[in-house]
Amino acid sequence: MNILVIGGSGFVGRAVVEAALARGHEVTTFNRGRSGADVPGVEAVRGDRESRADLERLAEGRSWDVVVDTCGYVPRVVGESVRALSGRAGLYAFVSSVSAVDGFPAKPVTEESEGWACAPDAGPDDGDYGVLKAGCERAVEQGFDGDVLIVRPGVILGPHEDVARLPWWLTRISRGGKVLAPGDPSAPLQLIDARDLAAFILDQAERGTTGSFLVAGPAGEITYGEWLEACVAATGSGAELVWVDDAFLVEHEAGAFVELPLWSPPAEARDNFWGVPTGRAVAAGLRIRPLEETVRDTWAWLREIPEDRRNYGTHNRHGMAPEKEAAILAAWEARSA
Structure with missing residues (x-):
C-alpha cells in the first residue's frame, strides 16, 4: 500500500511509519519537521497542516491508498486536511481518543457511545481536548469522500513517548x-503500547475496515x-x-x-x-504485548x-x-x- 501519515516523526506517528515500512508499504509523511528526525525510508514532505497552500502542495499530483492522521486536535484544522485529501485516498484513518466519548470518564463507556457535542468546524477555543477530538471525528466523517476508520485509544505508552x-x-x-x-x-x-496501536491501525487499513474502535490494553x-x-x-x-x-x-x-x-x-x-471495553477491537485482531x-x-x-x-x-x-x-x-x- 501507499500510505500518507500526517505527523510521522513523533510517538504514535513514528510507530505507524516504522511498522508500515517494516511491512513493505510505501510511506509519505507530512509535518513541519520539528518533532523529531524523519524515519529513514519515507518520502518526507514539509508543511504545516494549518496552511491551505501547504496542503494543496502536498496533494498536487499525489494519491494514496490510506491516510493515517496521527496529530489532529482542532476540528477546523482537521477539516482543511480532509478537504485537501478527499478523493486522493481510499481510506482516512483518524487517531482520536477515548476522551472523545460523551461523558468520559464520569460515566461508563460502551462501544456504541457517541462523541461529545462539537461542531466539525470548531476552533481551538470551542472545547477541551476530548470535546475537540469528537469534533475532529465529525470533520473526517462528514468531509472525507471515501472510507473512514476512527480509532479511540486509551493511555498510550512506549518508546518515543512525548506525554512522558x-x-x-x-x-x-x-x-x-x-x-x-x-x-x-x-x-x-489499562495501557497500550504505541507499536500495538500502530499494528492495529495498519491491520484494519490493509483489510479496508471502517467504523469506530475503542483501543486499549486489557482491563484489569x-x-x-x-x-x-x-x-x-x-x-x-x-x-x-x-x-x-x-x-x-x-x-x-x-x-x-x-x-x-x-x-x-x-x-x-x-x-x-x-475500564474501557475493547471487545470489538480484540475481535478485529488487537494484540497487546507484555x-x-x-x-x-x-x-x-x-x-x-x-x-x-x-x-x-x-x-x-x-x-x-x-x-x-x-x-x-x-x-x-x-x-x-
Missing part, C-alpha cells in the same frame, strides 16, 4: 533510593504496582518503592495524574477510566538521551519535584513511626 508518563517514572526510579509510590499497588491500569490485567516494579527491574536501580495511601497524598496536595503520572484518588470516574516489554524498550530508548535533555511532557510537565517527594516521604515515615 512512563519516561518520568523510569527516570525517577533509575536514580534509586526510596521512591514515593502512590496509592494502592493493586489499583488497575495490569496493576500500578506491577507497572512500577517493571520500571525498577528495567532500570536495575534497586529503588525501594514506598507505597503512600491515597488519603495521605490528597492531604499533602499531591497532584493527580500529572505530578504523579497515572495516579488519581479513588473515585467512580477512576474505575471508568481504566507490559515488561514496553517498559524495557522505553528504557532502552530513553537511556540514550541525557537526563537534562529528556522531555517530560509536550503540554503538561509530568513529575513531582524532588523536594516535595522527600517532604511527603518524611511525613509518611514519621506518621508510621
Whole structure:
C-alpha cells in the first residue's frame, strides 16, 4: 500500500511509519519537521497542516491508498486536511481518543457511545481536548469522500513517548533510593503500547475496515504496582518503592495524574477510566504485548538521551519535584513511626 501519515516523526506517528515500512508499504509523511528526525525510508514532505497552500502542495499530483492522521486536535484544522485529501485516498484513518466519548470518564463507556457535542468546524477555543477530538471525528466523517476508520485509544505508552508518563517514572526510579509510590499497588491500569496501536491501525487499513474502535490494553490485567516494579527491574536501580495511601497524598496536595503520572484518588470516574471495553477491537485482531516489554524498550530508548535533555511532557510537565517527594516521604515515615 501507499500510505500518507500526517505527523510521522513523533510517538504514535513514528510507530505507524516504522511498522508500515517494516511491512513493505510505501510511506509519505507530512509535518513541519520539528518533532523529531524523519524515519529513514519515507518520502518526507514539509508543511504545516494549518496552511491551505501547504496542503494543496502536498496533494498536487499525489494519491494514496490510506491516510493515517496521527496529530489532529482542532476540528477546523482537521477539516482543511480532509478537504485537501478527499478523493486522493481510499481510506482516512483518524487517531482520536477515548476522551472523545460523551461523558468520559464520569460515566461508563460502551462501544456504541457517541462523541461529545462539537461542531466539525470548531476552533481551538470551542472545547477541551476530548470535546475537540469528537469534533475532529465529525470533520473526517462528514468531509472525507471515501472510507473512514476512527480509532479511540486509551493511555498510550512506549518508546518515543512525548506525554512522558512512563519516561518520568523510569527516570525517577533509575536514580534509586526510596521512591514515593502512590496509592494502592493493586489499583488497575489499562495501557497500550504505541507499536500495538500502530499494528492495529495498519491491520484494519490493509483489510479496508471502517467504523469506530475503542483501543486499549486489557482491563484489569495490569496493576500500578506491577507497572512500577517493571520500571525498577528495567532500570536495575534497586529503588525501594514506598507505597503512600491515597488519603495521605490528597492531604499533602499531591497532584493527580500529572505530578504523579497515572495516579488519581479513588473515585467512580477512576474505575471508568481504566475500564474501557475493547471487545470489538480484540475481535478485529488487537494484540497487546507484555507490559515488561514496553517498559524495557522505553528504557532502552530513553537511556540514550541525557537526563537534562529528556522531555517530560509536550503540554503538561509530568513529575513531582524532588523536594516535595522527600517532604511527603518524611511525613509518611514519621506518621508510621
